[in-house]
Amino acid sequence: MTELLQKIHQLNIADIAAPLGFHGDGQHVGLKHKSKDLGWIYSETPAAVAGVFTTNQVQAAPVQLNKATIKNGKLQAIIVNAGNANAVTGNIGLEHAKIMQATTAKVLNIDASLVGVASTGIIGQILPIDKVVAGIHQLNIDGDTNGFAHAIMTTDTQEKSITIQSNIGGHLVTMSGVAKGSGMIHPNMATMLGFITTDVSVTSDLLQQALSDDVETSFNQITIDGDTSTNDMVLVMANGLAGNATITTTSADYDHFKAMLHTVTTALAIDIASDGEGATKLLSVTVNNGHSELDARMVAKKVVGSSLVKTAMFGKDPNWGRIIAAIGASDVTINPNIIDIALNDIPVMTAGAPVEFNQEMMSKSLEQKNIAIAINLHNGAAHGQAWGSDLTYEYVKINALYTT
Amino acid sequence: MTELLQKIHQLNIADIAAPLGFHGDGQHVGLKHKSKDLGWIYSETPAAVAGVFTTNQVQAAPVQLNKATIKNGKLQAIIVNAGNANAVTGNIGLEHAKIMQATTAKVLNIDASLVGVASTGIIGQILPIDKVVAGIHQLNIDGDTNGFAHAIMTTDTQEKSITIQSNIGGHLVTMSGVAKGSGMIHPNMATMLGFITTDVSVTSDLLQQALSDDVETSFNQITIDGDTSTNDMVLVMANGLAGNATITTTSADYDHFKAMLHTVTTALAIDIASDGEGATKLLSVTVNNGHSELDARMVAKKVVGSSLVKTAMFGKDPNWGRIIAAIGASDVTINPNIIDIALNDIPVMTAGAPVEFNQEMMSKSLEQKNIAIAINLHNGAAHGQAWGSDLTYEYVKINALYTT
Numbered sequence: 001m002t003e004l005l006q007k008i009h010q011l012n013i014a015d016i017a018a019p020l021g022f023h024g025d026g027q028h029v030g031l032k033h034k035s036k037d038l039g040w041i042y043s044e045t046p047a048a049v050a051g052v053f054t055t056n057q058v059q060a061a062p063v064q065l066n067k068a069t070i071k072n073g074k075l076q077a078i079i080v081n082a083g084n085a086n087a088v089t090g091n092i093g094l095e096h097a098k099i100m101q102a103t104t105a106k107v108l109n110i111d112a113s114l115v116g117v118a119s120t121g122i123i124g125q126i127l128p129i130d131k132v133v134a135g136i137h138q139l140n141i142d143g144d145t146n147g148f149a150h151a152i153m154t155t156d157t158q159e160k161s162i163t164i165q166s167n168i169g170g171h172l173v174t175m176s177g178v179a180k181g182s183g184m185i186h187p188n189m190a191t192m193l194g195f196i197t198t199d200v201s202v203t204s205d206l207l208q209q210a211l212s213d214d215v216e217t218s219f220n221q222i223t224i225d226g227d228t229s230t231n232d233m234v235l236v237m238a239n240g241l242a243g244n245a246t247i248t249t250t251s252a253d254y255d256h257f258k259a260m261l262h263t264v265t266t267a268l269a270i271d272i273a274s275d276g277e278g279a280t281k282l283l284s285v286t287v288n289n290g291h292s293e294l295d296a297r298m299v300a301k302k303v304v305g306s307s308l309v310k311t312a313m314f315g316k317d318p319n320w321g322r323i324i325a326a327i328g329a330s331d332v333t334i335n336p337n338i339i340d341i342a343l344n345d346i347p348v349m350t351a352g353a354p355v356e357f358n359q360e361m362m363s364k365s366l367e368q369k370n371i372a373i374a375i376n377l378h379n380g381a382a383h384g385q386a387w388g389s390d391l392t393y394e395y396v397k398i399n400a401l402y403t404t
Numbered sequence: 405m406t407e408l409l410q411k412i413h414q415l416n417i418a419d420i421a422a423p424l425g426f427h428g429d430g431q432h433v434g435l436k437h438k439s440k441d442l443g444w445i446y447s448e449t450p451a452a453v454a455g456v457f458t459t460n461q462v463q464a465a466p467v468q469l470n471k472a473t474i475k476n477g478k479l480q481a482i483i484v485n486a487g488n489a490n491a492v493t494g495n496i497g498l499e500h501a502k503i504m505q506a507t508t509a510k511v512l513n514i515d516a517s518l519v520g521v522a523s524t525g526i527i528g529q530i531l532p533i534d535k536v537v538a539g540i541h542q543l544n545i546d547g548d549t550n551g552f553a554h555a556i557m558t559t560d561t562q563e564k565s566i567t568i569q570s571n572i573g574g575h576l577v578t579m580s581g582v583a584k585g586s587g588m589i590h591p592n593m594a595t596m597l598g599f600i601t602t603d604v605s606v607t608s609d610l611l612q613q614a615l616s617d618d619v620e621t622s623f624n625q626i627t628i629d630g631d632t633s634t635n636d637m638v639l640v641m642a643n644g645l646a647g648n649a650t651i652t653t654t655s656a657d658y659d660h661f662k663a664m665l666h667t668v669t670t671a672l673a674i675d676i677a678s679d680g681e682g683a684t685k686l687l688s689v690t691v692n693n694g695h696s697e698l699d700a701r702m703v704a705k706k707v708v709g710s711s712l713v714k715t716a717m718f719g720k721d722p723n724w725g726r727i728i729a730a731i732g733a734s735d736v737t738i739n740p741n742i743i744d745i746a747l748n749d750i751p752v753m754t755a756g757a758p759v760e761f762n763q764e765m766m767s768k769s770l771e772q773k774n775i776a777i778a779i780n781l782h783n784g785a786a787h788g789q790a791w792g793s794d795l796t797y798e799y800v801k802i803n804a805l806y807t808t
Contacts, residue, residue, distance in 0.1 A: 058731065396715055400715045
């Protein structure tokens with residue numbers, strides 16, 4: 001993968017409409033107090049589509065609708081609102097999601113079966129559908145594409161987007177992604193929305209396979225607070241306008257495409273972790289020499305999800321005892337007596353025993369925004385990573401006051 | 405069980421040495437800055453013993469030692485220190501735990517195999533064994549029994565203890581319990597210590613069976629922050645001095661004894677939840693009409709463990725969408741469309757749909773310290789409960805600054 005990643009070039013300006021044939025807009029239509037709250041993505045031609053969705057048994061109306069919609073393998077537009085999740089809203093919620101879909105299709109003059117729908121915001125309140133419908137009529141095909149990334153934000157403090165390019169089979173392929181966090185983020189697609197556009201030509205089956213594989217090491221390896229949401233989804237649209245020979249098998253081109261996808265998903269996932277609600281730190285946990293990749297990922301995620309590790313990092317406190325306790329509490333069989341732990345490259349535990357370290361150097365190191373927790377399980381050769389944020393006063397404040 | 409519970413009388417004064425033949429002490433010996441930090445419990449005769457221990461794979465030295473010690477089914481004394489967990493301290497840690505055991509045995513003139521050892525406090529620092537040994541020599545047999553409950557506290561803001569009595573087979577039986585919390589408390593014995601003394605006569609096998617069954621609905625149903633500790637344990641000593649016919653089978657007397665045990669464990673568990681680090685609320689989640697008791701307990705625990713539910717309750721915010729989202733994220737199969745939820749007896753969701761409620765009445769209700777979350781799964785007849793605390797600024801503060 002490393003060699004392929006070197007062939008990928010990140011553009012200075014991220015734009016969801018950068019791949020050939022894509023357009024977008026994002027506007028304020030009155031669902032939120034002031035900020036942008038409705039946006040769309042449109043492709044000039046129907047695109048191959050792949051999607052992954054929340055594993056929560058309580059699934060918001062747009063999640064239910066999209067699962068059905070993308071079965072045909074094609075999508076041409078995605079309409080997204082913030083400010084209201086349209087979740088736990090009963091039959092009327094599903095009707096509203098269908099109205100969003102139909103209205104978008106009508107305005108864009110495409111078939112409703114080619115329109116994806118996403119919502120994010122508060123759960124359990126009826127969507128003000130009149131505002132949404134009026135808003136859809138207000139959107140432009142060649143609109144504020146940067147506004148799209150803003151229109152899907154909730155408690156995010158910054159937009160999350162990336163555009164990359166690479167050359168697949170002699171053809172320049174562009175891929176863009178936007179995402180929103182930033183609370184209720186834990187295993188398996190949790191309050192996050194991610195939308196990826198690309199002009200690569202690939203079958204929808206392979207696109208789905210690539211996405212399903214990829215999220216295991218990207219979006220599903222971030223956690224903010226251990227809560228999983230009702231609304232999460234990642235949708236990828238690949239419209240084929242780059243003109244490459246369609247990727248139909250797990251070939252070299254497929255691997256190249258997967259490297260591009262991984263670049264986008266990982267960048268967005270890390271952005272989400274870094275912008276976790278109230279975060280002052282990005283925690284990156286790397287587990288080496290695990291028995292299997294799944295083991296390594298599970299340990300990494302357990303550590304990054306520990307409230308005690310998260311509060312310690314907020315306090316710039318090298319309390320590594322909480323890290324080994326979190327490792328021991330994971331569902332992975334470990335031998336605590338052979339494990340090494342380092343914080344920002346400073347060893348704190350070796351072979352299960354405390355290591356003396358320079359307190360001053362450590363304190364200075366933990367002042368940084370980026371905290372690297374490295375764990376060596378000495379139990380195999382597999383590698384895994386996970387990302388998260390610290391647990392802060394601000395997280396509590398944001399979540400104590402969300403509806404009131 | 406209800407009928408039996410009515411036969412149990414709680415004393416106004418709790419005392420770990422209240423059961424016949426028990427003694428105790430708790431003193432400050434210099435492991436903590438000022439407060440009591442070493443205590444013991446002593447029985448005049450060897451008592452039947454039962455224990456449950458942390459499921460964390462990283463197990464503190466005293467946990468390792470006790471597991472071996474109680475295999476003989478008898479215990480006559482327990483020595484406990486706070487201020488240092490003696491965890492992740494390597495071979496020297498196990499040596500130190502054995503020195504605590506041997507010193508206690510010598511001072512009390514009993515066999516070392518009859519002494520249990522427990523430690524709580526910071527992980528990964530070598531126990532100052534000289535202070536502990538000197539401290540053990542300082543303890544008295546008829547000492548400050550109330551001091552014992554204080555000597556095992558860490559970030560607890562109040563002691564947790566209870567004494568009850570009942571009449572089993574014509575004999576007055578007394579049972580006392582003390583416990584400490586209050587962070588790192590989640591599934592399966594997590595940073596909590598619990599010690600229960602009773603003068604009932606029961607075989608150690610049945611005592612173990614009763615305890616193992618009981619913790620599933622008491623101590624294992626509390627969660628503070630989802631982290632599990634390296635040190636947790638509950639030990640029960642039953643010295644038989646009440647003079648009842650020894651309970652040797654699962655008889656009516658056994659059920660009566662189990663009701664007593666459940667009264668003590670549940671009271672201590674709720675005390676721990678109520679005194680969770682930084683807590684301003686006690687959250688009690690009751691799940692009715694689950695498919696099985698395990699299902700009902702799992703749902704209750706998932707809800708009480710959700711950071712978003714916990715922050716909402718801190719904010720006195722009836723954000724029930726987070727409750728249904730937590731239910732949906734549990735490993736229990738549920739049908740969101742038939743579930744009812746009430747907050748402090750005020751319905752907020754019925755059959756999966758929002759219910760209008762009086763906002764003013766709700767706001768007033770959520771001002772209370774005790775918050776009752778009632779969930780009806782309409783999926784069977786089983787019942788389960790779980791207890792926890794809200795997530796507050798103070799929790800973050802306490803845990804950001806624990807070692808520094």
